[in-house]
Amino acid sequence: MKDHESVDVFIGVDVGKTNHHAVALDKNGKKLLDKALPQEEAKLRAIIDSLAKHGTLLLVVDQPATIGALPVAVAQDAGILVGYLPGLAMRRIADLHPGEAKTDARDAYIIAEAARSIPHTLRSIAVADEQAAELSMLCGFDDDLAKQATAASNRIRGLLTQIHPALERAIGPHLDHPVMAELLRKYPTPEALRRTGQNRVAAFMTRLAPRAGKRWAEEIFAALDQQSVVVAGTGAAGVVLPQLAAQLAQLRTSRAEIFAQVETLVEAHPLHQLLTSLPAVGVRTAARIITEVVGKEFKTAGHLGSYSGLAPVTWRSGTSIRGDHSSRKGNKILKRAFFLSAFAALKDPVSREYYDRKRAEGKRHNQALIALARRRCDVLFAMLRDGVLYEAPQIKAA
Incomplete structure (x- = not known):
């Protein structure tokens, strides 16, 4: 996560419907705060103000949306850094800590400690886009x-x-x-x-x-x-x-x-023309791309493919088990949007040619569609990275 070196206090918040639990650690791991706080703006601001005297703050939550939306919004309005620790990463980190108890205080401490000592596990949260929200x-x-x-x-x-x-x-x-x-x-x-x-x-x-x-x-x-x-x-x-x-x-x-x-809303968004220039990307698919992709950082097309659950998973065990299988992880909403869009894109000559080629290689219908969805995901990454509209390549004559 950017600006991690400049942070003096790491606030981990285990969010809840009516009450959160916050734990704050300094750079040396000393606990500065460990208390429950209600889902109220005034209380959240009071916590932030009380810790501001220690230096630059970073607030990390385990859910940036739904019940975690208010803490994120308050922190962003207060001008402090905000991060997100994905649930899978949190569970794996929790296994490294002693004890098996499942409490809000322990979870908040694990979030704060992860923010302090394992910054690469964090994901940044961009300032909320009203249209995307x-x-x-x-x-x-x-x-x-x-x-x-x-x-x-x-x-x-x-x-x-x-x-x-x-x-x-x-x-x-x-x-x-x-x-x-x-x-x-x-x-x-x-x-x-x-x-x-x-x-x-x-x-x-x-x-x-x-x-x-x-x-x-x-x-x-x-x-x-x-x-x-x-x-x-x-x-x-x-x-x-x-x-x-x-x-x-x-x-x-x-x-x-x-x-x-x-x-x-989609037509009013700045990326509307870019997104819909890709064949078979309609209003609903564009809306899903805006809500699930825009505002997040992906270093390569492979990172976006993995996040979308479209990157194949390789299985190897000696000489008996070999093969590539579709991932069961990733963002299921985005994966479904890419898959349905790929199915609709079969009317596009370029997409159809790629699909037919995969079928000729022996892939089943769904496998060929997932391969096409991944290819289109790579194309979309390049379009977003370079800010250019889609240009159809020339199909080579047989």
Whole structure:
């Protein structure tokens, strides 16, 4: 970490929801402070002010976001250095200290001691970017909405499979279209659909799905003809399905509203044009890059690849175990964003050529996609490092 030599006091803070614990050490390891403090700005400022007489301060936390956001913000506002000790590094360092107790005071001491004696384990925390902070919160909420929408969709398909499998095969594959949720809200049971009639259902669906509404109505009524018996629980499904369909529709509306706000923030960010110049980097991928990459220091493309969980892990043990495997570590949010972006990039000729080459080498589909994601990660690192837009290389003729 930069400026470590100039630090006189190392403050380790084990953050908590309502209370933190702070331990401060001087350069010689002498303990200057060891106390609990509430999640309050005034108390945090008082601690910083009381230690300022000893010289330059460095405050290190184990969580720089969520419950650790306030201590970081107060320290940055006070003009002192701020650092972050990753959880994995902290656990490994804790194994080197005597005792097996797990207390806030011990954790805070370990953080402070690591900051004092093992500075290379620390990560710097840049002054918060308001746009990045807003994007992080909105993207996190969007992820939650996406999980809830998937759960509601799966629940609808499960209920339809239980009461009328053929109907599920007609509706389920198209459940992503808004018309299907509206259809189930209005006509939630096979009997309700039969009473309404194919013509009225087709007219209803055509209003929201002009091209496919009539064809889907035909498929639905063809499916209804395949089952005449009424399965137990169909009546209860008629109560549950409209509510699930309404929930699914509301979740999708909320996601659309969040996406509009994310799009506005991404377009206003200085790196918008640079990031979106890379093929298959849309609003959501650009937002994830801004929240997970921008503001962090990566010396090489390999460091960024490792942080993203895209660097292959080599396994070697004698002559019996050999091979390279994808990492299970790294930033899972960023890894997923790069992976999905690589999948979308298969329409790009340059990316497709690289993917096909990896497939020809014997790699499976997912392996080739991860390789492509890593290559695009390297390209992105160079773009961010040099501040240049993406330029597609020429594809060599076969």
